[in-house]
Amino acid sequence: MAKINPVSGFPEWLPEEKLIEQFFLDTVRKKFELYGFTPIEPRSIEPLDVLLSKGDDKEIYTLRRLHEEDPSAPAEFGLHFDMTVPFARYVQQYRGHLNFPFKRYQIQKAWRGERPQEGRYREFYQADIDVINEGDLPISYDAEFPQLIHDIISSLPTPPVCIRVNNRKILTGFYQALSISDAAGVLRVVDKLDKIGASAVIGSLKDELGLSQEQAELCLKLGQIKSSDLSFVKEVQALGYSHPTLQEGLDELAFVVAASQSLPQGTLLADLSLARGLDYYTGTVYECNFVGHESLGSICGGGRYDNLASDDKVKLPGIGISFGITRMLGYLFARKMLKANKSSPVTVLVALPSEEARLEAITIANRLRSRGISTDVNHAAQKFGKQIRNAERSGVPYVWFFTQGDASSYELKDIRTGEQTKVSVETWEPKPEDTKLQVSLNLEP
Amino acid sequence: MAKINPVSGFPEWLPEEKLIEQFFLDTVRKKFELYGFTPIEPRSIEPLDVLLSKGDDKEIYTLRRLHEEDPSAPAEFGLHFDMTVPFARYVQQYRGHLNFPFKRYQIQKAWRGERPQEGRYREFYQADIDVINEGDLPISYDAEFPQLIHDIISSLPTPPVCIRVNNRKILTGFYQALSISDAAGVLRVVDKLDKIGASAVIGSLKDELGLSQEQAELCLKLGQIKSSDLSFVKEVQALGYSHPTLQEGLDELAFVVAASQSLPQGTLLADLSLARGLDYYTGTVYECNFVGHESLGSICGGGRYDNLASDDKVKLPGIGISFGITRMLGYLFARKMLKANKSSPVTVLVALPSEEARLEAITIANRLRSRGISTDVNHAAQKFGKQIRNAERSGVPYVWFFTQGDASSYELKDIRTGEQTKVSVETWEPKPEDTKLQVSLNLEP
Structure with missing residues (x-):
């Protein structure tokens, strides 16, 4: 028999592993429903312009019919690279049929043409929850997500979770107070603090973004603030800058941190370096790791976006998080960290x-x-x-x-x-x- | 807000409809497991040559990265158009890790670039079960499928099912007895009997395939035989031709029909016009309709294939069926034929x-x-x-x-x-x- 090779980035599980994946998907889905989320499943494809208009370049896969009438015509559609962009489009398209606040979950595959490595796949399961409302969306939703993340991860056979949380308004408000114009650029650099270290951050801020030594150092100092309680507020104030957006961000983050104090010690951490890559976040952002397994990267992340589903006439702010199911499983399977009592559904x-x-x-x-x-x-x-x-x-x-x-x-x-x-x-x-x-x-x- | 139009052939359900789809998928999955099938989920893509080597041209969607290094290079991969071709490849690839007979189910989406119409989509859920064995696969598996189909459809809120069954060996053996060389061509024409009628079948057999009037009439007569009991055997014998392959087919079909006599009257019908389009079937074939809703077409179909997963060294015969979940739901939703007691998971x-x-x-x-x-x-x-x-x-x-x-x-x-x-x-x-x-x-x- 000719040897058939796997396709890099497109993982496939053996039957006993698929049973465990099913267990993960079922557990997550049950918890989502317990917290009041209802399922939807938008199609797997979106028009290319919709995919390209939202934030980062995600190495989109385009789709064409093999027997396309005009083989030179540009592709019209691509496979979605996340659940959030299709969700925002779904809400705009079916708004008249939905009840707001609309709390939905989506457990589907997504595709990204990135270079595969551990934890990064070209085809993968994401399990997402989001709330979108017409008008305003109370900050209490931001505060409920850490509880929910903790509950879900506790119900899965995984290491415990550390939820890092921040508010983009703190960062952008602070940068505005420092008269920095390219806030988005600074966000992206500071977000890499954990990966590239302090001196590389300073270097990038000065060389690539043209910040002064003082501006760069202040941005770094802000990004180095971490606390599991409300002490981050005073630490930010001690830097000596104020701005209405900064204050709004501090108030919101303080609300979220205060509401999560009943979680086990070490579960929640305010981390002011956290920005998240996607451009559409406007307030609270989350990123979660397995404690002791930080090399895997984020296993759950998300945040608040005010303008993803909104248009000129209607404000539709939202907040959501995404669990990287395939990322978790790929890591846990590779290390034989999961043990099941059965390897078949048959009794x-x-x-x-x-x-x-x-x-x-x-x-x-x-x-x-x-x-x-x-x-x-x-x-x-x-x-x-x-x-x-x-x-x-x-x-x-x-x-x-x-x-x-x-x-x-x-x-x-x-x-x-x-x-x-x-x-x-x-x-x-x-x-x-x-x-x-x-x-x-x-x-x- | 700019009106967002649906994309033809890519159906999307409202939240209350998605809950019903979930109910269908859960019910089917539970029944599959009850009958001893274990889940797998191969990746969504296959190399184009794998897709193109198996039977009909299925209007494949090819996939390319938007930032492909060489934009003029031909596409290497396509989205799968069914579950059977990926399953056969999966069995070849992971054979050393599987237990045979390998009974698996797959509930996944498939994609076909066909012209959309009611019951025919470009993205759709299929729910498949197959058994593949190393060596021989007893005919008793062929006989168990009608029971299972009946059990599954009875547990769904749909109209009752009529399962039509045939055996390709009857057709190809009979054609060989008539010295017809292009058996596959005749199969395809006779399979359309229900759609195009008797005189068009005669016409096509003579004009397109060069059969004599007598050959064409005999093929038609064979295709017109239908019975819910074993009487079809005598009707075939009365046509006056014999051939070892024909006899094998008659014995196998008789076994399947005899084993299904406990099903409610009208559930199983031996229909000797049935051939199924896909070239890979080699024995028993099934096709199922909702009684009273024949215009929808087949909601479940499949059959036995001896050579799909086999190669020069190893014989891996299989049998399987596929339920068209999206086809069923699209039809039932459009006619408001499904009523749920809840429209939200929240209590x-x-x-x-x-x-x-x-x-x-x-x-x-x-x-x-x-x-x-x-x-x-x-x-x-x-x-x-x-x-x-x-x-x-x-x-x-x-x-x-x-x-x-x-x-x-x-x-x-x-x-x-x-x-x-x-x-x-x-x-x-x-x-x-x-x-x-x-x-x-x-x-x-």
């Missing part, structure tokens, strides 16, 4: 005593299925030892034996313990842990 | 008595959430009448009232009945029908 394998008994085996399987028990029939009348090994290999916990034509002959073997007991097709119940997938974090793989 | 809306009481409202919501009750907090301290209307508009059945600082003040209003009762945040339980989405078929919309 019972009905052993086939002879080819003639197949109809009876299928009848037994269908009766168990009608009672909600996932059942399979061995594909051939092999020796029983071989049929038991089939169950073992597939991760099926029970094998059902019978003698053709004799309902009193039914016996069930738990292949984990070797125990074999008489059973009835009408009353036997698996234990809850036999049917429910449980995934745990394995810190010493 | 309780906590009314906000004042802005100052917001923290308490969030605490109430979080306590209900911690007990698994999906809860939202009204976004603003509006008049209670307005907050109740918000719940009504969003399809939320209960509104929770409280006076700030007074846990004994909790009252819950069922906005469907108007009934209001004293409740506790620790003990109140919604009725199961308040939390579980139920969708029913509405035959007189």
